[in-house]
Amino acid sequence: MKRSGFTLIELLIVLSLLGALLGALAQVLASSRVAQEEASRRAALSDALSLFASILSRELYLTGYRVGEGAISIDLSQERLRGAYLCEPEMEAYCFRTGRHEFAYWREGGRVLWSACDGSPGCALPQGEPVLGGEGGVEVVHYRVAYLSGGTWTRANLTSLPQGGIESLAVYVLARVPSRRExxxxxxxxxxxxxxxGLSTLGLDGAALSGRWVWGERLILVQTPNLRR
Incomplete structure (x- = not known):
């Protein structure tokens, strides 16, 4: 008599093979999902850095325009960069209203904050608002400022324009978002x-960083024609 169907051993072998194939497929799908998440986080971090660079570049380029006292200052305790420029009627897209415009950027609690005021030199800046960090899990690890004067890049406290003025400003930002991969x-x-x-000029050593993070960095270089003498 001819046997029909599967024996128990054959059935167990088929189920084992099927289980192994399903396990391998699940592993591939999980790995693909992690890779997609990381790519999405990397893209979001890049977008956040690009937006910050655009906002900062606009204000740094205008810094010093038709103002004297308080055109720029740098406080390394928080890397606080403070500047001022005159906002004329055709420039209202860049500031609140016509007249003197003062602003500041600084790092605090893993974020870069921004604040602005108008009026007399040294006006009281209100509480800062985050322009980079916080949202989407973005954490700012480094935010460093340097300026080019007389052909030399310098990172130092600054309360007024140095001899010869400032040719360019540089802001380096290193940020990260959580990742499921080491x-x-x-x-x-x-x-x-x-x-x-370089990093050494900014007081950083460039040592390798590790952990479950997606990293992103940006160097923002802005010429400052209104700060030259």
Whole structure:
């Protein structure tokens, strides 16, 4: 008599093979999902850095326009960069209203904050608002400021324009967002540094960073024609 169907052993073998295939497929799908999440986080971090660079560049370029006292100052305790410029009627897209406009950027609690006021030199700045960090899990790890004067990049406290004025300003930002993958990142590798400026100038050593993070960095270079003498 001819046997029909499967024996118990054959059935167990088929189920084992099927289980192994399903396990491998689940692992591939999970790995793909993690990769997609990381790519999404990296894109979001890049967008946040680009938006910050655009906002900051606009104000730094205008810094010093038709103002004397208090055109710029730098306080390294919080990397607080403070500047001022005159907002004329055709420039209202860049400031609150016509007249003197003062602003400041500084790092606090893993975020870069921004504040602005108008009026007399040294006007009281209101509480800062975050322009980078906090939203979407973004954490600002480093925010450093330097200026180019007389052909030399310098990172130092500044209360007034140095002799010869300022040719350019540089702001370096390193930020991160949580990741489900362990990663290694070496600061400075994604930046095109101008001659004479590097991580060491900004007081950073460039040591490799590790952990479950997606990293992003940006060097914002802005010429400052209104700060030259």
């Amino acid at each position: 990663g290694l990142f070496r600061p400075g590798q994604e930046v095109g540094w101008p001659s004479g400026l």
